Amino acid sequence: MGARNGPYTCGVDAAVDVIGGKWKVLLLWALAEQPRRFGELRRELPKISEKVLSQQLRELEADAIVHREVYAQIPPKVEYSLTDLGTSLNEALSPLGAWGRAHMAHLEATYPQRHPA
Amino acid sequence: MGARNGPYTCGVDAAVDVIGGKWKVLLLWALAEQPRRFGELRRELPKISEKVLSQQLRELEADAIVHREVYAQIPPKVEYSLTDLGTSLNEALSPLGAWGRAHMAHLEATYPQRHPA
């Protein structure tokens, strides 16, 4: 998804590219609530594999949406949280969330057309 | 993209699923400006294939984001425009667009991490 030729044509395009990963908005949502550890996130998104979770977190980290805090201790502890940029992204997302909630029923009905069997 | 298990976990998730197609936000953008014919859209998004353009338009149509008006004449003429729902989606998207524009430079720099060579 995202960029077509030279990145990017417009702002929405750029933003969607950042949050377009299959689990990213869910991660944003979880982290907005409170910082989480790797294992906590895995438990909250039960269907995600470790590899993909790690991958998406790193992409969000590269985009400075998520901060990764490593505690030098045994057993290891790593905590993920939203940066200021991440928080601002979440705020920019809120009208979209409201729109989605308002039309959720309709969108679930049209879901089959977007994801044919 | 989009729904994981049972659609949908939250509103943003649902919305992103609708606009997550590779070209959809660009189409929304173009149609918000003014209604367009098939060929006009193709010329504005030069890298899109006819098949995919048609596909994405039909998905947006199924979601009642886009209206498809067929004129019974020769040569054929079909005009695509935003519905009220589509317009409301575009409005809900505008903070995200502002966010994207504001951080575009940063996002282009981090682009390689999201789309490794």
Add this chain to the structure above:
DNA sequence: CGGTATCCTCGCTGATACTG
């Protein structure tokens, strides 16, 4: 002009196994 019909590729996603 405005599409379908095929075929194909690429890379995202996932399952499993292993490590510091």
Add this chain to the structure above:
DNA sequence: CAGTATCAGCGAGGATACCG
């Protein structure tokens, strides 16, 4: 606990050709 490595599958997206 928090990952990395490796391999495999699948499906959206794309190229090309053809049709009303």
